[in-house]
Amino acid sequence: MLKVRPKLKVLIVDDSELNREMLGSMLGNEYEILEAENGAQAVEILREHISDLSLILLDVQMPQMDGLEVLIRMNQSHWIDSIPVVMISSETAPKFIERAYDLGATDYIARPYNTMIVRRRVANVILSFAKQRQLMEIITQQISKKEKDNRLMLSILSHIVEFRNGESGLHVLHINIITELLLRQLMLKTDCNKMTYEDITMISMASALHDIGKIAIPEEILNKPGRLTAEEFQIMQGHSMAGAEILMDLPIDRNEPLLRTAYEICRWHHERYDGSGYPDGLKGDAIPLSAQVVALADVYDALTSERCYKPAYSHDTAMKMIFDGQCGVFHPLLLECLRDIGDTLVQELLAPNTLETENAPKETSHITEQLQRYGLGATERLLQQRSYEQQRFRFLSDKTEEIFFNYSVESSILSFNKYGAERFNIESDLFHPLENEKLPKCADSNILDRILEKVQTATPLQPDFQVDVPLAVDQEIHWFRCLGHVIWTNENRKRHAGVLGKLINIDEKYIPATNSSVAAAKPSIESLINGIHAKKETDYCSISGIEARILLQYLKTVFDVVRLVDASQNCQVDINESGVPQYSDFHCYDIWNKDERCENCISAKCMSNKGSLTKFEFIDQNIYHVRATYVEVDGYPYSLEIIDQITEKTLLGGHGKDEIIKYITAYNHKLYVDILTGIYNRRYYEEQLRDMYHISAVAMLDMDHFKSINDTYGHPAGDRALRQVAVAIKNCVRKADYVVRFGGDEFLIVFREIPFHMLPKKLEAIRSCVKNVTLLDYPQLQFSISIGGVYGPGKTSDLMNAADTLLYQAKREKAGVRIECLASDSLMNRKGNENETI
Template sequence: MKTRDTLLIVDDMEVNRAILRSLFEHQYNLLEAENGEQALLLLREYEEHVAAMLLDLVMPVKDGYEVMEEMGKSGLVSRIPVIVITSDDTAESEVRAFDLGAADIIMKPFEPHVVKRRVQNAVELCRHKLHLEELVEEQSASLRESNAIMIDALSSIIEYRSVESGQHIRRIRMFTRILLEDVAKTYQEYNLDGRTIEIIADASSMHDIGKIAIPDSILNKPGPLTREEFEVMKTHTTKGCEMLSGLERMNDKEYIGYAYNICRYHHERWNGKGYPDGLKGDNIPICAQVVAIADCYDALTTDRVYKKALPPEQAFNMILNGECGEFSPRLLECFKNVREDFAALSRAYADGLAPTRKPERKEVRPSSTIDTAGTLEQGQMKYLTLLRYVDSTVMEVDLNTGVYHVVYMPDRDFELLRSGSRFEDSVKAFVQGAVYPEDRDIVLGLLGDYMEEFFSDGLMRRTRKYRVLDQAAGVYYWCYATLLRVDPGNPNQKKVMLIWHRASDEPLEVPHSGCAEEDLFRETVIGRLAGGVIKCRNDKWYTFADNGKGLHGLTGCTEQVIRDKYHNRYKEVIYPADRDLVSQGLVSQMGEGRIAELEYRLVTEDGRLIWVMDRSILVTEEDGMEYIYTLLVDITQSRKAMEGLQESVERHKIILNQTKDVIFEWNVTTDEISYSSNWECKYGYQPIIEGIRRRLPYASHINPDDIPDVMKFTNDMMTGRQLGEVEFRLANAEGRYCWCRVRATAQFDPAGNTDKVIGIIEDIDDEKRETEKLIDRAERDVLTKLYNKRAARHKINRFLELSQGREGSAMLIIDVDNFKMVNDRYGHMFGDAVLTELAARITSHFRDSDIISRIGGDEFMVFMPGTVNHEMVTERAGRLMASLQTMFKNNMKDVPFSCSIGIAYSPEDGSDFQSLFQNSDAALYQAKLEGKNRWMQYCRPAVNAALELKEEADRPEEMRENTEHRGQGTVARVISMTFQELYDAADFDRAMNSILEITGRMFHVSRVYIFENCTDSDDFCTNTFEWCREGITPQRAKLRNVAYTDQGGDYRDNFNEEGVFYCLDITELRPELQYMLAEQGISSMLQCSITAEGAFKGFVGFDECEAGRIWTQEQIDCLVFLSKMLSTFLLKKRAEDKLRESMQNLEGILNNQNSWIYVIDGETYQLRYINEKTYQIAPETRLGMCCYEAFFKRNEPCEHCPVRECAGKESSILEVYNPVLNVWTLADSSRIRWGDREAFLLACHDISPYKRMEKEEAANR
């Protein structure tokens, strides 16, 4: 819950606001409004921060009642308490205020202390209410999660009966969620929000629950089903509904409703040919329609007893083309959008293949970009195509993916188009079976140059004519085949629509071009009346077919200018900002078969812009090509007159007396901006007020680095974004760039286009610069002021991710030779001075754009982005080495000062930070081995050879052996002790505490502890184990439910790739983290992460509280290994605890059943399990007794035994009378495995009352 610390005072009297302001200014941040309109604006802006509103009732513009009405409609009145302050003490006023949602009413005049107390009470009550709502929501989510897990377990029963279903339930749930998400984005009329999608996805697990009632002989039959068997199989839908009907007493009616609809209707089809009810179209619930597609796809792409799996591409085309029944055209469009997601999910969760990670309850769909607008636009285009080409066959083809979809087929003449798994196969089958032999090469051109030329020439439409077989009459008829481009605005997209329609007896509509009289008439009479008449090809450039001679009178451009300057393309004459709108308008309007009417701007010969009205018609000529005939009229003067007569739009009056923000209004249509009067006072110059889109990219008062962000913001607002925000630097009157934030809201005209943008410009310079100082301070090394390793790594990673290997770069690691001698001989203060001077010297040898950092005591790193010249890198390395040799020549005469440098290049030696760092570090080590004071470039063979000689090159043999033996002895002793202690432990917690104490004393640390993630959230952790040396204050009680993100960042980011967080001195850490550790008395520390399947689960820590400590590599290695061992046992213990809890829950469920449930051995009849109900009816029963002895007092098995009835079957049901207990039972026996032996689960239900009733009825007869 965000902090609500702001009070909104709404009163039209300044004196009243001043009195209330004086009461609350030390307790709250204050906002003030002088009327209801201003109050609502501020509420919308600061909704999450307002704790309460003090509201007067009688005000101008909008009174208090209207404000509360608006708040009630938007739900604000339930989240923000309204305290009415009024002098109207009538009963009617009070009743109306309370009815509208007022939390309290205070009468004027008032006592200050009374107002403060009543406002405080209202705020506290609301805060507690909101907190309780959050708690209830969390509990509801937890309950739903528990229910979902139980339902998953129940619905998985069918998977174990159908031996080849595998992970079918999980895939169906994820397929359903993915497809529903796309449907929600594309077709909002279905009202699918995130919550509804999750419920439907969970309910999809129950789609085949009715199959539990289908006999195994049918369910797992390897061959085709007979008609009678298929009728039995079809009953699984209604059987499942009967089972779900018994769950109506559950509280979650919504879930049960979706599960019922999915179970019953997921085999219904769009054309009404499904089962069980033959529903048609949108009478089928959307949840069932989506699960139907998911179920079909999974059935096609997985092995079943009756078929082998098909490739995803083939399955996809089969569903699209109706081979699995017809589906909703809208859902098929969305199905195309998620094709790759479905295929990837099928591979990741294939039967028999365990996922690479433990799946979460809510599997997250991989992020992918879906062009929702494009889906709607293409759907509309196909609809218009069907309207235009009535009774025509329409096919959609994506040549990039091979996906094809027969959208509509009025007769069976083109049935062969659905016969192939790929587009090429379907065309070949159609050619062989339905095309006149002499015309077949024409049709096969679709698979060759014909299609390539269509795209390379930028054509929109092309038509051919050939003969097709009439399947009913057995004769051939002429048919037009039209190729129509889809999504022409995307040059990489290769989508087309193929339309086949019968050729009528009427000739093609062909203009009689070439007629001299007509050309003369067009050039003189029509040209003078209209302004210009032109003819263009229907391609993406609208290439002139008449040399553009009709444009001379309008633009002054001659045919030579058209040819030389505009490349004979009409689109280049159009003003660039209008080109896309013209293309879209022509495609949409002419696609409907009507004359296109547009208004846009042309560029004249002298650079002016003129407005023209365009009326265009599309004509297909004898060559099969399409041409656009266009009539142009100059409307520049009328356009300006219309703009001058437009009514001024009502401006929102914003509160200016309490803010220095600048208000602006941008008229997108006229491209003009007006500002509030305080602009000039604040910035000292006139802003840009017209030609915004043209002048903004070159505005001198905007920092050039921020112009791309500003342009993106303006483009987003112009193209339909409703709310926007951008931060950039703006020059003030002194010429200094100051940070500001623009927040804006768009207003739309009736057509849905952006009409105006209204917003505010806030001064955030002080806030921004303070933030930048803090960030820079956190990123810098305290001593040298260079970047620290973490900041450098972040910046380098960002560059490498953005460049994606397209730009070269170099990484240099610089290490000072023999720096320990400097510290030992001259002291650490002198050593620090050397490092500071060294950092300055390194900086002077590299570019401003290079990233220079200190990564260790005397180690530095330089990253040179955008570097492809290796010689330049080595030249700079050589110059730096030469410079360092003379740096302290007079101060350190007896200690030679030099450095070694390792160099690696991207992308040759690595395309990510880790690879580059390791390889440059390896090159540095090679330089050290070869004598120091040199640079080395990374070379894999040379580096590997050098690393093999590491120990022998640096240390004497005797010292190396002693060190190895000593280190190995320590590690072996600690490991052996830890393993034995944990392995033999009867009390795990006690053993863990003992190990922590032994480890702490052996390594002489102040504190050893373990943090584990909280059970309800991986974002919080708790100190579960701790040992402290004498005199060290324990911290375990204080460190419970600690958020990883409470210290100004994510604490887990401190751990490196090996899972180690090593800190020699906490003063080097960021201030928030330093403060937290200092409170615990920590000076230095070593922590090792606990991970499970790659996920962070906690950490083991070792603290030194008395003084800074340098951890040796031997200690680090030993403690890291020890931590991993502790982590293994700890995770195993937690998993056992969770399993034990699950077993207890399961036993509780069985003991609360109103049935006698027990398990007997299949051979000996001995009892292996007995539930509480069984103990109650037969108290003397004990595990190990034979069932016939325990329940029937017999010495041998019963003649009518349910277990014997189960012979050769998986289950049986038998009515059994027990004379000892004098009860009739309905015994349900099922064959199960109990350990490694066969056993039988029996559930006995008391039916004695029914038997007595039958007996009485029989006696009465």
């Protein structure tokens, strides 16, 4: 039977159900349609279908997360490299279109839609990406085959050259390896030679011909077991000139780079840096670099290999003889390179013969990298990444009995060191680990998802993470502590390239759990409590799902209410018997009989600060003490809320609840509320807001010409103006936002969550409200305000400093409102900062 070709999947992201249905009907039955009503849903679908999506049709204006934010997420996770995105929107302003293209959108279709245009553009984009991937695959396969053939010919040539002097051919292969290692190290140490990867490949290949002149040496001299006579040694020295002459007699253009390099090596690889070599007695840099490198490689391998006239010396002995000058004088920089690669050299030469295999496709990797620079795609980086990761972790293979792993974000390769692979009974390199059938045998699929989530939320300033995970070893569950470090690129716009990790067995800290569907481990309650308080390693508590369930059960026997809260979703989280978090059907603020998020949500603050906070909540005549502490459960951030009712019997003595409530309210008001304007004061910013992370935006506001109001009408008029302006500002923002009198006539607004496209509208609305403020006793007074706004996300203090700078630019230029969108990994992939003046 003929196999039915599966339909290509297209994801349509639009907050309008009508628009989604219309676009789906336009595409007809040719595609399998997936739908998302906002950006957040789109990101979740992307995580699940990243490998089989062919195209995304993405709206710009949407609630929760707009289309531009989806593009930002796709850039952060590098999904934009492999999935084309066509923007669909009624928004035709050039700034939106330009921003979409800057973030990697392939096309932009404006409403109203034309069925034929939509179908044709979708088909063209999908076809273009398919041809691009196919071209890359063809080129990569051809290069790989060419390299394999070249290495096979090199191996054959090696055996032919060494056949007459009774050697196995490994000498030529070793020279190739040592030469390449020396040249690569030299390239790292200095750029004065302007060497390229092509030069390294050519010199390494030409090194195979360094002793081709030995064909002209009589066999009785070539294989003489004892010391050569002076006459015999003179004949042996003639092999360098003989090899050079053989090459010059070839019917090939003498200017051919490979032939010219091979000639230099053949003729001068026995020259020495001090001029004591042969055949021409060249000295210093008069000796071509190619010949100098091969000379050093030749000496090292001759010392460490067995010959008919000598045994093999150890690596250390050979290094000592070379550095003592017993084998002649070499370039000091090359000797430094030899010392640097000493350990790697031993491992490389002890490894099996790999020249005729595809284990180290260096040429393929380099050419693939060049093709990528011209925009030919990013999905074929596997060869380059594999070679890189193998070299990086090889030194761990035979030197430790600890488990190390490496995960590459771009290529999706999970690599283990030798001990780790043997322990888990899996291959050292797992391509696309989430799809690899062998990985689920040792790790549940969500374990790797959690580690990847940690990678994506890391920053260059906080690259480390920790999480405890259950893994199967010999079909038994063991608990491991996963310590990870995210690797970042060295580009101006840093992005994570992978993660290094270590797994530490922590079974001894656990007691086997009973009545559990998994053979998990049960921690002692003492160790959990100590872990909450100690905070030694990470300044916060990181526990597993099983641990969290046990901890919650224990704490509920002591306190009135104990719960996990995800403040980002305003949800309470329960832990089932298997240790898996499950979101409940009601909001976290329902417990306080509220219809919306708490204005003073300490769980949100402690999740942002990764710390602990306390507050009092009042329901009717009852007082509750609430403590929130940042915890991570299997790598996911939550707030652990402990709630206890304060009773008259235990705490209030004879004062009564009313007195305590009045006292607490008055104390907080005196401490954090500005006495003149009634909004938060500078102290509230310093103690509660300054160190909060993941803030969407911050705005600094300053009244124009306020000093002249005080000077002309007096300070009472100025005070009334400040009060009225503060009221106008506060009436324009939501309860979840913070308005602070920062000092004098300066105000600060902290927007915890606000879409990017709403920020300019909100700030302009504030400016308009302030303009409409009037004072009954001073009807002639007119007010205006200058604003500097910064869109993150980021830390409050960082955004405030940037907003303050923009505020004074706006005042100096009389621009009214100036907004800057920070270009960072946490925001978007942009060419630079964007300033917008309203």
